[in-house]
Amino acid sequence: MPRSDPGHEHEAVLIGRIQSGETELFYELIRPYERRVFVIAFTILRNEADAEDVAQDAFLKAFKYLAQFRSESRFSTWLIQVAINEARQRQRKSHLEIMRPIADQENEDGTYTPRDFTDWREIPSEALERKEIREKLISALGSLAQKYREVFVLRDVEHMSIEDTAEALGISAGAVKTRLLRARLMLRDLLSPGLDGVWATNSQIPKGTKPWS
Amino acid sequence: MVVACEHVWREISNYFEGDVDPALRLALEEHLAQCPRCQSVREGMRNVIELYSDKAMFPLPDGFYPRLHGRLAYQVGGRRISRRAWLVSVGVTGALAASAVCAAALDRFVPRPLSEMSQPARRLPQRLVAIVDGGKIFHVPGCPFMHGTYHMVTAEEAVREGYAPCTRCMRDALRSGGKVSPAFEGEENAGGATEGK
Numbered sequence: 001m002p003r004s005d006p007g008h009e010h011e012a013v014l015i016g017r018i019q020s021g022e023t024e025l026f027y028e029l030i031r032p033y034e035r036r037v038f039v040i041a042f043t044i045l046r047n048e049a050d051a052e053d054v055a056q057d058a059f060l061k062a063f064k065y066l067a068q069f070r071s072e073s074r075f076s077t078w079l080i081q082v083a084i085n086e087a088r089q090r091q092r093k094s095h096l097e098i099m100r101p102i103a104d105q106e107n108e109d110g111t112y113t114p115r116d117f118t119d120w121r122e123i124p125s126e127a128l129e130r131k132e133i134r135e136k137l138i139s140a141l142g143s144l145a146q147k148y149r150e151v152f153v154l155r156d157v158e159h160m161s162i163e164d165t166a167e168a169l170g171i172s173a174g175a176v177k178t179r180l181l182r183a184r185l186m187l188r189d190l191l192s193p194g195l196d197g198v199w200a201t202n203s204q205i206p207k208g209t210k211p212w213s
Numbered sequence: 214m215v216v217a218c219e220h221v222w223r224e225i226s227n228y229f230e231g232d233v234d235p236a237l238r239l240a241l242e243e244h245l246a247q248c249p250r251c252q253s254v255r256e257g258m259r260n261v262i263e264l265y266s267d268k269a270m271f272p273l274p275d276g277f278y279p280r281l282h283g284r285l286a287y288q289v290g291g292r293r294i295s296r297r298a299w300l301v302s303v304g305v306t307g308a309l310a311a312s313a314v315c316a317a318a319l320d321r322f323v324p325r326p327l328s329e330m331s332q333p334a335r336r337l338p339q340r341l342v343a344i345v346d347g348g349k350i351f352h353v354p355g356c357p358f359m360h361g362t363y364h365m366v367t368a369e370e371a372v373r374e375g376y377a378p379c380t381r382c383m384r385d386a387l388r389s390g391g392k393v394s395p396a397f398e399g400e401e402n403a404g405g406a407t408e409g410k
Contacts, residue, residue: 026289027282034281039271048274056284063289114222114254137264138271156265162230181226187265188257 011075019067026063033076034059036158037083043153044087046142054090058083073167080160080168084150112182114189140190144183151176152183214240221251225258340368342383344376356382 014029037058042051062082069078141149154165155176162180166173214236216224221244227233228241245251264270342351343363351371352359358381366374 023289027285034278035271035273038273038277042271052274052277052280056281059281059285060288063285111219111223113219114250114257134270134272141265152265156262157270159266162232177227177230177232181223184226184229184258184261185222185254187261188254191261191264192257 008074012071015066015069015071015075023063026066029075030059030062030079033079036076037079039157040080040083040150040153041087043141043149043157044084044146045091050090050094051087054086055083058086061086074164077160077164077168080154081170084168112185114185137191140187143190144186148179148183148186151179152187155180156184216240216244218244218248218251221245221248222254225251225254228255229258229262341365342368342371342378344371349376350379351376351383352379353382358382 011029014025018025018029034055038051038055041054041058042048045051045054058079062079065082069075141152144152150169151165154160154168155162160168162173162176166176169176216237221241224233224237224241228238233241245255341354343354343356343359343365344351345359345361345363347361351366351368352363354363354365356379358379372378
């Protein structure tokens with residue numbers, strides 16, 4: 001689907017100039033997405049060093065195959081596809097799929113029922129400044145099946161649209177919505193205090209208290 | 214329209230996306246207003262979305278950008294580092310490292326003098342120095358610490374005869390590789406005889 005926003009047009013101009021030999025403009029082209037590519041690779045691989053390596057590989061591959069980029073897509077979506085493919089390849093090479101969460105085999109069409117109904121309204125703004133809180137959140141996300149992690153990180157971490165998320169992952173918008181619902185509900189359950197989720201089992205936070213209280 | 218809790222849980226994500234039609238939205242909000250369980254689900258999901266949307270959630274590793282750009286530079290080239298520049302810099306660095314290693318190796322086998330004063334044997338054998346009559350020290354001619362009459366001999370000869378170098382003027386001469394300071398040079402040239410006054 002053709003896009004006509006100014007950012008897309010600017011990227012199209014940059015890509016044309018890069019293909020004409022102004023290769024140093026590639027840095028400008030990828031600058032807005034450097035962090036995003038790392039975060040997506042990290043979400044899939046759950047390892048910082050591997051994610052950094054894959055991010056570098058993804059940018060190199062994007063440069064190498066820039067001529068194959070079709071301007072009817074967003075460059076960012078295409079780049080994310082490249083990064084996801086690189087991360088999945090790395091995962092296969094590392095045999096990480098053997099260690100995938102049990103939830104990977106879950107049928108996403110089944111209705112997910114929330115397990116916890118604790119009042120969870122308070123959320124201090126400085127919570128993420130605490131490293132252990134961040135680690136718990138990353139751990140909770142890492143415990144989800146990969147298909148949920150991918151959708152969640154693209155939509156809720158990187159704020160990509162439902163349509164772009166679907167295109168990047170090669171799935172339908174309906175599938176994105178279904179996975180997003182389950183990912184959000186599962187994370188809510190995992191992070192809600194008082195459950196046998198990551199907070200209660202892996203932390204020293206007393207059961208029934210909020211993790212940041 | 215009346216909705217049950219299960220319906221709310223199915224639609225709650227779309228509700229946050231603004232992806233429900235107005236009639237359903239109204240029904241969901243009416244249900245939520247009176248159902249603490251569904252309120253808990255809504256607030257929990259809202260917190261999840263807000264927590265993970267924070268950039269601080271996924272800090273980049275230290276040095277991420279320099280490493281990325283350094284690796285890209287090999288293929289992309291451009292203003293940052295071209296491949297040729299990289300190769301040249303690697304070559305120069307390698308040569309410098311090799312010379313440093315050689316210098317360090319040589320340094321191990323060539324004994325380093327224990328003091329500056331132990332070097333004149335190679336450097337000053339032909340140099341004329343002044344020995345004050347009755348003294349035990351030899352000087353660069355013109356040394357302000359030299360008093361009385363003196364005679365000139367070569368440095369090698371002075372050392373062989375047991376004279377010690379003046380710690381002031383000879384230190385300067387040794388530091389400058391055997392050259393005397395300009396203050397002494399005129400007198401040295403003016404001397405030139407083997408016998409002084």
